[in-house]
Amino acid sequence: MHWPDTDMAGIHIETTGNGPDLVMLHGWAMHSGVWDSVVEPLSRRFRLHRVDLPGHGASRDCVLESLEQMTAVIADRLPGSYSVCGWSLGGQVAIRLALQAPERVQRLVLVASTPCFVKQADWPWGMEATTLTLFMxxxxRDYTQTLNRFLTLQISGSEDQTRVLARLRESVLCDRPPDATTLQIGLKILQTSDLRAELNRIGQPVLLIHGQNDVITPAGAAEWMQQHLPQAHLRLFPHCGHAPFLSFPERFVSCFDAL
Structure with missing residues:
Protein backbone atom coordinates (compact mmCIF):
# COMPACT_ATOMS: atom_id res chain seq x y z
CA MET A 1 0.00 0.00 0.00
CA HIS A 2 1.10 3.57 -0.67
CA TRP A 3 0.01 6.70 1.17
CA PRO A 4 1.48 10.06 0.03
CA ASP A 5 0.96 12.80 2.59
CA THR A 6 1.86 16.47 2.87
CA ASP A 7 1.07 18.29 6.10
CA MET A 8 0.19 21.93 6.77
CA ALA A 9 3.88 22.79 7.25
CA GLY A 10 4.63 21.49 3.78
CA ILE A 11 6.57 18.34 4.72
CA HIS A 12 5.86 15.52 2.26
CA ILE A 13 6.13 11.88 3.32
CA GLU A 14 5.32 8.75 1.32
CA THR A 15 4.45 5.69 3.37
CA THR A 16 4.60 2.16 1.94
CA GLY A 17 4.67 -1.41 3.23
CA ASN A 18 4.00 -3.09 6.54
CA GLY A 19 6.13 -3.92 9.54
CA PRO A 20 8.31 -1.93 11.95
CA ASP A 21 8.51 1.78 11.08
CA LEU A 22 11.60 2.83 9.13
CA VAL A 23 12.11 6.50 8.22
CA MET A 24 14.27 7.22 5.14
CA LEU A 25 16.02 10.58 4.67
CA HIS A 26 17.74 11.53 1.40
CA GLY A 27 20.76 13.74 0.82
CA TRP A 28 21.41 17.30 -0.36
CA ALA A 29 19.70 18.28 -3.65
CA MET A 30 17.77 14.99 -3.87
CA HIS A 31 14.27 13.89 -2.90
CA SER A 32 12.66 10.70 -1.57
CA GLY A 33 12.45 9.15 -5.04
CA VAL A 34 16.19 8.48 -4.91
CA TRP A 35 15.34 5.42 -2.77
CA ASP A 36 13.13 3.85 -5.48
CA SER A 37 15.55 1.02 -6.28
CA VAL A 38 15.34 -0.37 -2.72
CA VAL A 39 11.77 0.50 -1.74
CA GLU A 40 10.11 -2.68 -2.99
CA PRO A 41 12.27 -5.18 -1.06
CA LEU A 42 12.45 -3.02 2.06
CA SER A 43 8.69 -2.42 2.11
CA ARG A 44 8.14 -6.18 2.41
CA ARG A 45 9.79 -6.00 5.84
CA PHE A 46 9.21 -2.43 7.04
CA ARG A 47 6.62 0.30 6.99
CA LEU A 48 8.70 2.86 5.11
CA HIS A 49 8.28 6.60 5.59
CA ARG A 50 10.19 8.36 2.80
CA VAL A 51 10.59 12.02 3.71
CA ASP A 52 11.24 14.89 1.32
CA LEU A 53 13.52 17.16 3.33
CA PRO A 54 12.42 20.82 3.65
CA GLY A 55 12.86 22.67 0.37
CA HIS A 56 13.32 19.41 -1.58
CA GLY A 57 10.94 17.37 -3.71
CA ALA A 58 7.29 17.87 -2.77
CA SER A 59 8.38 19.73 0.40
CA ARG A 60 9.56 22.68 -1.70
CA ASP A 61 7.35 25.19 0.11
CA CYS A 62 8.90 24.40 3.51
CA VAL A 63 12.30 26.11 3.62
CA LEU A 64 14.23 26.06 6.90
CA GLU A 65 17.67 27.48 7.59
CA SER A 66 19.26 25.16 10.16
CA LEU A 67 19.75 21.48 10.86
CA GLU A 68 17.94 21.90 14.18
CA GLN A 69 14.86 23.49 12.56
CA MET A 70 14.79 20.80 9.89
CA THR A 71 14.99 18.05 12.48
CA ALA A 72 12.28 19.54 14.70
CA VAL A 73 9.76 19.92 11.86
CA ILE A 74 10.39 16.40 10.57
CA ALA A 75 10.19 14.86 14.06
CA ASP A 76 6.65 16.20 14.48
CA ARG A 77 5.52 14.11 11.50
CA LEU A 78 7.11 10.78 12.42
CA PRO A 79 5.66 7.75 14.24
CA GLY A 80 5.97 7.47 18.01
CA SER A 81 8.77 4.92 17.69
CA TYR A 82 10.89 4.20 14.63
CA SER A 83 14.27 3.39 13.14
CA VAL A 84 15.82 5.92 10.78
CA CYS A 85 18.00 5.55 7.70
CA GLY A 86 19.77 8.72 6.55
CA TRP A 87 22.00 9.22 3.54
CA SER A 88 24.69 11.93 3.55
CA LEU A 89 22.96 15.14 4.80
CA GLY A 90 20.01 12.93 5.75
CA GLY A 91 22.40 11.05 8.04
CA GLN A 92 23.06 14.23 9.99
CA VAL A 93 19.31 14.76 10.36
CA ALA A 94 19.07 11.14 11.58
CA ILE A 95 21.77 11.75 14.17
CA ARG A 96 19.96 14.89 15.37
CA LEU A 97 16.68 12.95 15.65
CA ALA A 98 18.40 10.33 17.81
CA LEU A 99 19.95 13.01 20.02
CA GLN A 100 16.77 15.06 20.40
CA ALA A 101 14.37 12.18 21.11
CA PRO A 102 16.36 9.04 22.05
CA GLU A 103 13.21 7.44 23.48
CA ARG A 104 11.61 7.46 20.00
CA VAL A 105 14.53 6.40 17.77
CA GLN A 106 15.19 2.66 18.08
CA ARG A 107 18.21 2.37 15.79
CA LEU A 108 20.13 4.29 13.15
CA VAL A 109 21.35 3.41 9.67
CA LEU A 110 23.86 6.02 8.47
CA VAL A 111 24.58 5.74 4.75
CA ALA A 112 27.67 7.54 3.38
CA SER A 113 27.27 10.03 6.19
CA THR A 114 29.64 11.86 8.49
CA PRO A 115 29.50 13.94 11.66
CA CYS A 116 31.51 16.69 9.90
CA PHE A 117 31.53 17.33 6.14
CA VAL A 118 34.38 19.86 6.09
CA LYS A 119 38.06 18.98 6.44
CA GLN A 120 39.67 20.53 9.52
CA ALA A 121 43.03 20.37 11.26
CA ASP A 122 41.83 17.52 13.47
CA TRP A 123 39.49 16.01 10.87
CA PRO A 124 41.11 14.79 7.61
CA TRP A 125 37.99 12.92 6.36
CA GLY A 126 36.07 15.84 4.89
CA MET A 127 35.78 18.02 1.80
CA GLU A 128 37.88 21.13 1.42
CA ALA A 129 35.98 24.17 2.70
CA THR A 130 36.86 26.00 -0.51
CA THR A 131 35.09 23.31 -2.55
CA LEU A 132 31.79 23.89 -0.76
CA THR A 133 32.24 27.66 -1.02
CA LEU A 134 32.72 27.35 -4.77
CA PHE A 135 29.57 25.24 -5.04
CA MET A 136 27.64 27.99 -3.23
CA ARG A 141 25.84 31.41 -11.94
CA ASP A 142 25.08 28.02 -13.46
CA TYR A 143 22.64 25.89 -11.50
CA THR A 144 22.61 22.84 -13.79
CA GLN A 145 26.38 22.65 -14.31
CA THR A 146 27.02 22.97 -10.56
CA LEU A 147 24.60 20.16 -9.75
CA ASN A 148 26.12 17.98 -12.46
CA ARG A 149 29.55 18.54 -10.93
CA PHE A 150 28.25 17.44 -7.55
CA LEU A 151 26.63 14.34 -9.04
CA THR A 152 29.90 13.43 -10.74
CA LEU A 153 31.66 13.60 -7.35
CA GLN A 154 29.03 11.27 -5.90
CA ILE A 155 29.69 8.49 -8.41
CA SER A 156 33.48 8.86 -8.35
CA GLY A 157 34.99 5.49 -7.43
CA SER A 158 31.83 3.55 -8.24
CA GLU A 159 31.94 0.34 -10.23
CA ASP A 160 29.02 1.24 -12.55
CA GLN A 161 29.40 4.99 -12.89
CA THR A 162 27.27 5.50 -16.02
CA ARG A 163 24.18 3.78 -14.59
CA VAL A 164 24.47 5.40 -11.17
CA LEU A 165 25.04 8.87 -12.62
CA ALA A 166 22.00 8.47 -14.88
CA ARG A 167 19.86 7.52 -11.88
CA LEU A 168 21.08 10.49 -9.84
CA ARG A 169 20.51 12.91 -12.72
CA GLU A 170 17.00 11.56 -13.16
CA SER A 171 16.33 12.06 -9.46
CA VAL A 172 17.66 15.62 -9.30
CA LEU A 173 17.30 17.35 -12.65
CA CYS A 174 14.25 15.67 -14.17
CA ASP A 175 11.84 15.64 -11.25
CA ARG A 176 11.06 18.33 -8.67
CA PRO A 177 14.51 20.02 -8.56
CA PRO A 178 15.05 22.30 -5.57
CA ASP A 179 15.79 25.96 -6.19
CA ALA A 180 19.21 27.55 -5.76
CA THR A 181 18.30 29.21 -2.46
CA THR A 182 17.35 25.89 -0.88
CA LEU A 183 20.58 24.33 -2.12
CA GLN A 184 22.66 27.17 -0.70
CA ILE A 185 20.97 26.74 2.69
CA GLY A 186 21.79 23.03 2.55
CA LEU A 187 25.43 23.75 1.68
CA LYS A 188 25.63 26.16 4.60
CA ILE A 189 24.42 23.37 6.90
CA LEU A 190 27.08 21.06 5.47
CA GLN A 191 29.71 23.75 6.00
CA THR A 192 28.85 24.47 9.63
CA SER A 193 27.54 21.25 11.21
CA ASP A 194 29.95 19.34 13.43
CA LEU A 195 28.36 16.57 15.49
CA ARG A 196 31.54 14.82 16.61
CA ALA A 197 31.37 15.91 20.25
CA GLU A 198 27.80 14.61 20.60
CA LEU A 199 28.12 11.19 19.01
CA ASN A 200 28.99 9.39 22.26
CA ARG A 201 25.51 10.28 23.54
CA ILE A 202 23.90 8.00 20.96
CA GLY A 203 23.17 4.75 22.77
CA GLN A 204 21.08 3.13 20.04
CA PRO A 205 22.51 0.44 17.75
CA VAL A 206 23.98 2.07 14.62
CA LEU A 207 24.58 0.44 11.25
CA LEU A 208 27.12 2.31 9.11
CA ILE A 209 26.96 1.65 5.34
CA HIS A 210 29.73 3.31 3.36
CA GLY A 211 31.46 3.16 -0.01
CA GLN A 212 35.18 2.50 0.22
CA ASN A 213 35.92 5.01 -2.59
CA ASP A 214 33.60 7.80 -1.40
CA VAL A 215 35.22 11.20 -2.13
CA ILE A 216 32.48 13.32 -0.51
CA THR A 217 32.43 11.57 2.86
CA PRO A 218 35.63 9.47 2.91
CA ALA A 219 35.49 6.01 4.45
CA GLY A 220 37.73 7.20 7.29
CA ALA A 221 34.74 9.14 8.64
CA ALA A 222 32.73 5.91 8.93
CA GLU A 223 35.64 4.11 10.58
CA TRP A 224 35.95 6.99 13.07
CA MET A 225 32.23 6.78 13.85
CA GLN A 226 32.48 3.03 14.38
CA GLN A 227 35.11 3.68 17.05
CA HIS A 228 33.23 6.52 18.76
CA LEU A 229 29.64 5.25 18.73
CA PRO A 230 28.90 2.89 21.64
CA GLN A 231 27.00 0.36 19.48
CA ALA A 232 28.13 0.59 15.86
CA HIS A 233 28.67 -1.92 13.07
CA LEU A 234 30.32 -0.92 9.77
CA ARG A 235 29.55 -2.40 6.35
CA LEU A 236 32.12 -1.06 3.88
CA PHE A 237 31.30 -1.58 0.18
CA PRO A 238 34.36 -2.04 -2.10
CA HIS A 239 34.33 -0.39 -5.56
CA CYS A 240 31.65 2.01 -4.37
CA GLY A 241 31.32 5.80 -4.14
CA HIS A 242 28.81 8.00 -2.33
CA ALA A 243 25.57 6.15 -3.24
CA PRO A 244 25.87 2.50 -2.13
CA PHE A 245 22.10 1.87 -2.39
CA LEU A 246 22.29 2.76 -6.10
CA SER A 247 25.57 1.01 -6.86
CA PHE A 248 24.72 -2.22 -5.02
CA PRO A 249 20.98 -2.24 -4.16
CA GLU A 250 20.78 -5.94 -3.27
CA ARG A 251 23.80 -5.77 -0.98
CA PHE A 252 22.39 -2.61 0.57
CA VAL A 253 19.04 -4.26 1.34
CA SER A 254 20.78 -7.32 2.81
CA CYS A 255 22.43 -5.06 5.40
CA PHE A 256 18.99 -4.57 6.97
CA ASP A 257 18.83 -8.25 7.96
CA ALA A 258 20.42 -7.17 11.24
CA LEU A 259 17.59 -4.72 12.06
Missing part, protein backbone atom coordinates in the same frame (compact mmCIF):
# COMPACT_ATOMS: atom_id res chain seq x y z
CA UNK A 137 29.00 30.70 -5.51
CA UNK A 138 28.51 28.72 -8.71
CA UNK A 139 24.91 27.74 -7.96
CA UNK A 140 23.78 31.28 -8.73
Missing amino acids: ENLM
Whole structure:
Protein backbone atom coordinates (compact mmCIF):
# COMPACT_ATOMS: atom_id res chain seq x y z
CA MET A 1 0.00 0.00 0.00
CA HIS A 2 1.10 3.57 -0.67
CA TRP A 3 0.01 6.70 1.17
CA PRO A 4 1.48 10.06 0.03
CA ASP A 5 0.96 12.80 2.59
CA THR A 6 1.86 16.47 2.87
CA ASP A 7 1.07 18.29 6.10
CA MET A 8 0.19 21.93 6.77
CA ALA A 9 3.88 22.79 7.25
CA GLY A 10 4.63 21.49 3.78
CA ILE A 11 6.57 18.34 4.72
CA HIS A 12 5.86 15.52 2.26
CA ILE A 13 6.13 11.88 3.32
CA GLU A 14 5.32 8.75 1.32
CA THR A 15 4.45 5.69 3.37
CA THR A 16 4.60 2.16 1.94
CA GLY A 17 4.67 -1.41 3.23
CA ASN A 18 4.00 -3.09 6.54
CA GLY A 19 6.13 -3.92 9.54
CA PRO A 20 8.31 -1.93 11.95
CA ASP A 21 8.51 1.78 11.08
CA LEU A 22 11.60 2.83 9.13
CA VAL A 23 12.11 6.50 8.22
CA MET A 24 14.27 7.22 5.14
CA LEU A 25 16.02 10.58 4.67
CA HIS A 26 17.74 11.53 1.40
CA GLY A 27 20.76 13.74 0.82
CA TRP A 28 21.41 17.30 -0.36
CA ALA A 29 19.70 18.28 -3.65
CA MET A 30 17.77 14.99 -3.87
CA HIS A 31 14.27 13.89 -2.90
CA SER A 32 12.66 10.70 -1.57
CA GLY A 33 12.45 9.15 -5.04
CA VAL A 34 16.19 8.48 -4.91
CA TRP A 35 15.34 5.42 -2.77
CA ASP A 36 13.13 3.85 -5.48
CA SER A 37 15.55 1.02 -6.28
CA VAL A 38 15.34 -0.37 -2.72
CA VAL A 39 11.77 0.50 -1.74
CA GLU A 40 10.11 -2.68 -2.99
CA PRO A 41 12.27 -5.18 -1.06
CA LEU A 42 12.45 -3.02 2.06
CA SER A 43 8.69 -2.42 2.11
CA ARG A 44 8.14 -6.18 2.41
CA ARG A 45 9.79 -6.00 5.84
CA PHE A 46 9.21 -2.43 7.04
CA ARG A 47 6.62 0.30 6.99
CA LEU A 48 8.70 2.86 5.11
CA HIS A 49 8.28 6.60 5.59
CA ARG A 50 10.19 8.36 2.80
CA VAL A 51 10.59 12.02 3.71
CA ASP A 52 11.24 14.89 1.32
CA LEU A 53 13.52 17.16 3.33
CA PRO A 54 12.42 20.82 3.65
CA GLY A 55 12.86 22.67 0.37
CA HIS A 56 13.32 19.41 -1.58
CA GLY A 57 10.94 17.37 -3.71
CA ALA A 58 7.29 17.87 -2.77
CA SER A 59 8.38 19.73 0.40
CA ARG A 60 9.56 22.68 -1.70
CA ASP A 61 7.35 25.19 0.11
CA CYS A 62 8.90 24.40 3.51
CA VAL A 63 12.30 26.11 3.62
CA LEU A 64 14.23 26.06 6.90
CA GLU A 65 17.67 27.48 7.59
CA SER A 66 19.26 25.16 10.16
CA LEU A 67 19.75 21.48 10.86
CA GLU A 68 17.94 21.90 14.18
CA GLN A 69 14.86 23.49 12.56
CA MET A 70 14.79 20.80 9.89
CA THR A 71 14.99 18.05 12.48
CA ALA A 72 12.28 19.54 14.70
CA VAL A 73 9.76 19.92 11.86
CA ILE A 74 10.39 16.40 10.57
CA ALA A 75 10.19 14.86 14.06
CA ASP A 76 6.65 16.20 14.48
CA ARG A 77 5.52 14.11 11.50
CA LEU A 78 7.11 10.78 12.42
CA PRO A 79 5.66 7.75 14.24
CA GLY A 80 5.97 7.47 18.01
CA SER A 81 8.77 4.92 17.69
CA TYR A 82 10.89 4.20 14.63
CA SER A 83 14.27 3.39 13.14
CA VAL A 84 15.82 5.92 10.78
CA CYS A 85 18.00 5.55 7.70
CA GLY A 86 19.77 8.72 6.55
CA TRP A 87 22.00 9.22 3.54
CA SER A 88 24.69 11.93 3.55
CA LEU A 89 22.96 15.14 4.80
CA GLY A 90 20.01 12.93 5.75
CA GLY A 91 22.40 11.05 8.04
CA GLN A 92 23.06 14.23 9.99
CA VAL A 93 19.31 14.76 10.36
CA ALA A 94 19.07 11.14 11.58
CA ILE A 95 21.77 11.75 14.17
CA ARG A 96 19.96 14.89 15.37
CA LEU A 97 16.68 12.95 15.65
CA ALA A 98 18.40 10.33 17.81
CA LEU A 99 19.95 13.01 20.02
CA GLN A 100 16.77 15.06 20.40
CA ALA A 101 14.37 12.18 21.11
CA PRO A 102 16.36 9.04 22.05
CA GLU A 103 13.21 7.44 23.48
CA ARG A 104 11.61 7.46 20.00
CA VAL A 105 14.53 6.40 17.77
CA GLN A 106 15.19 2.66 18.08
CA ARG A 107 18.21 2.37 15.79
CA LEU A 108 20.13 4.29 13.15
CA VAL A 109 21.35 3.41 9.67
CA LEU A 110 23.86 6.02 8.47
CA VAL A 111 24.58 5.74 4.75
CA ALA A 112 27.67 7.54 3.38
CA SER A 113 27.27 10.03 6.19
CA THR A 114 29.64 11.86 8.49
CA PRO A 115 29.50 13.94 11.66
CA CYS A 116 31.51 16.69 9.90
CA PHE A 117 31.53 17.33 6.14
CA VAL A 118 34.38 19.86 6.09
CA LYS A 119 38.06 18.98 6.44
CA GLN A 120 39.67 20.53 9.52
CA ALA A 121 43.03 20.37 11.26
CA ASP A 122 41.83 17.52 13.47
CA TRP A 123 39.49 16.01 10.87
CA PRO A 124 41.11 14.79 7.61
CA TRP A 125 37.99 12.92 6.36
CA GLY A 126 36.07 15.84 4.89
CA MET A 127 35.78 18.02 1.80
CA GLU A 128 37.88 21.13 1.42
CA ALA A 129 35.98 24.17 2.70
CA THR A 130 36.86 26.00 -0.51
CA THR A 131 35.09 23.31 -2.55
CA LEU A 132 31.79 23.89 -0.76
CA THR A 133 32.24 27.66 -1.02
CA LEU A 134 32.72 27.35 -4.77
CA PHE A 135 29.57 25.24 -5.04
CA MET A 136 27.64 27.99 -3.23
CA GLU A 137 29.00 30.70 -5.51
CA ASN A 138 28.51 28.72 -8.71
CA LEU A 139 24.91 27.74 -7.96
CA MET A 140 23.78 31.28 -8.73
CA ARG A 141 25.84 31.41 -11.94
CA ASP A 142 25.08 28.02 -13.46
CA TYR A 143 22.64 25.89 -11.50
CA THR A 144 22.61 22.84 -13.79
CA GLN A 145 26.38 22.65 -14.31
CA THR A 146 27.02 22.97 -10.56
CA LEU A 147 24.60 20.16 -9.75
CA ASN A 148 26.12 17.98 -12.46
CA ARG A 149 29.55 18.54 -10.93
CA PHE A 150 28.25 17.44 -7.55
CA LEU A 151 26.63 14.34 -9.04
CA THR A 152 29.90 13.43 -10.74
CA LEU A 153 31.66 13.60 -7.35
CA GLN A 154 29.03 11.27 -5.90
CA ILE A 155 29.69 8.49 -8.41
CA SER A 156 33.48 8.86 -8.35
CA GLY A 157 34.99 5.49 -7.43
CA SER A 158 31.83 3.55 -8.24
CA GLU A 159 31.94 0.34 -10.23
CA ASP A 160 29.02 1.24 -12.55
CA GLN A 161 29.40 4.99 -12.89
CA THR A 162 27.27 5.50 -16.02
CA ARG A 163 24.18 3.78 -14.59
CA VAL A 164 24.47 5.40 -11.17
CA LEU A 165 25.04 8.87 -12.62
CA ALA A 166 22.00 8.47 -14.88
CA ARG A 167 19.86 7.52 -11.88
CA LEU A 168 21.08 10.49 -9.84
CA ARG A 169 20.51 12.91 -12.72
CA GLU A 170 17.00 11.56 -13.16
CA SER A 171 16.33 12.06 -9.46
CA VAL A 172 17.66 15.62 -9.30
CA LEU A 173 17.30 17.35 -12.65
CA CYS A 174 14.25 15.67 -14.17
CA ASP A 175 11.84 15.64 -11.25
CA ARG A 176 11.06 18.33 -8.67
CA PRO A 177 14.51 20.02 -8.56
CA PRO A 178 15.05 22.30 -5.57
CA ASP A 179 15.79 25.96 -6.19
CA ALA A 180 19.21 27.55 -5.76
CA THR A 181 18.30 29.21 -2.46
CA THR A 182 17.35 25.89 -0.88
CA LEU A 183 20.58 24.33 -2.12
CA GLN A 184 22.66 27.17 -0.70
CA ILE A 185 20.97 26.74 2.69
CA GLY A 186 21.79 23.03 2.55
CA LEU A 187 25.43 23.75 1.68
CA LYS A 188 25.63 26.16 4.60
CA ILE A 189 24.42 23.37 6.90
CA LEU A 190 27.08 21.06 5.47
CA GLN A 191 29.71 23.75 6.00
CA THR A 192 28.85 24.47 9.63
CA SER A 193 27.54 21.25 11.21
CA ASP A 194 29.95 19.34 13.43
CA LEU A 195 28.36 16.57 15.49
CA ARG A 196 31.54 14.82 16.61
CA ALA A 197 31.37 15.91 20.25
CA GLU A 198 27.80 14.61 20.60
CA LEU A 199 28.12 11.19 19.01
CA ASN A 200 28.99 9.39 22.26
CA ARG A 201 25.51 10.28 23.54
CA ILE A 202 23.90 8.00 20.96
CA GLY A 203 23.17 4.75 22.77
CA GLN A 204 21.08 3.13 20.04
CA PRO A 205 22.51 0.44 17.75
CA VAL A 206 23.98 2.07 14.62
CA LEU A 207 24.58 0.44 11.25
CA LEU A 208 27.12 2.31 9.11
CA ILE A 209 26.96 1.65 5.34
CA HIS A 210 29.73 3.31 3.36
CA GLY A 211 31.46 3.16 -0.01
CA GLN A 212 35.18 2.50 0.22
CA ASN A 213 35.92 5.01 -2.59
CA ASP A 214 33.60 7.80 -1.40
CA VAL A 215 35.22 11.20 -2.13
CA ILE A 216 32.48 13.32 -0.51
CA THR A 217 32.43 11.57 2.86
CA PRO A 218 35.63 9.47 2.91
CA ALA A 219 35.49 6.01 4.45
CA GLY A 220 37.73 7.20 7.29
CA ALA A 221 34.74 9.14 8.64
CA ALA A 222 32.73 5.91 8.93
CA GLU A 223 35.64 4.11 10.58
CA TRP A 224 35.95 6.99 13.07
CA MET A 225 32.23 6.78 13.85
CA GLN A 226 32.48 3.03 14.38
CA GLN A 227 35.11 3.68 17.05
CA HIS A 228 33.23 6.52 18.76
CA LEU A 229 29.64 5.25 18.73
CA PRO A 230 28.90 2.89 21.64
CA GLN A 231 27.00 0.36 19.48
CA ALA A 232 28.13 0.59 15.86
CA HIS A 233 28.67 -1.92 13.07
CA LEU A 234 30.32 -0.92 9.77
CA ARG A 235 29.55 -2.40 6.35
CA LEU A 236 32.12 -1.06 3.88
CA PHE A 237 31.30 -1.58 0.18
CA PRO A 238 34.36 -2.04 -2.10
CA HIS A 239 34.33 -0.39 -5.56
CA CYS A 240 31.65 2.01 -4.37
CA GLY A 241 31.32 5.80 -4.14
CA HIS A 242 28.81 8.00 -2.33
CA ALA A 243 25.57 6.15 -3.24
CA PRO A 244 25.87 2.50 -2.13
CA PHE A 245 22.10 1.87 -2.39
CA LEU A 246 22.29 2.76 -6.10
CA SER A 247 25.57 1.01 -6.86
CA PHE A 248 24.72 -2.22 -5.02
CA PRO A 249 20.98 -2.24 -4.16
CA GLU A 250 20.78 -5.94 -3.27
CA ARG A 251 23.80 -5.77 -0.98
CA PHE A 252 22.39 -2.61 0.57
CA VAL A 253 19.04 -4.26 1.34
CA SER A 254 20.78 -7.32 2.81
CA CYS A 255 22.43 -5.06 5.40
CA PHE A 256 18.99 -4.57 6.97
CA ASP A 257 18.83 -8.25 7.96
CA ALA A 258 20.42 -7.17 11.24
CA LEU A 259 17.59 -4.72 12.06
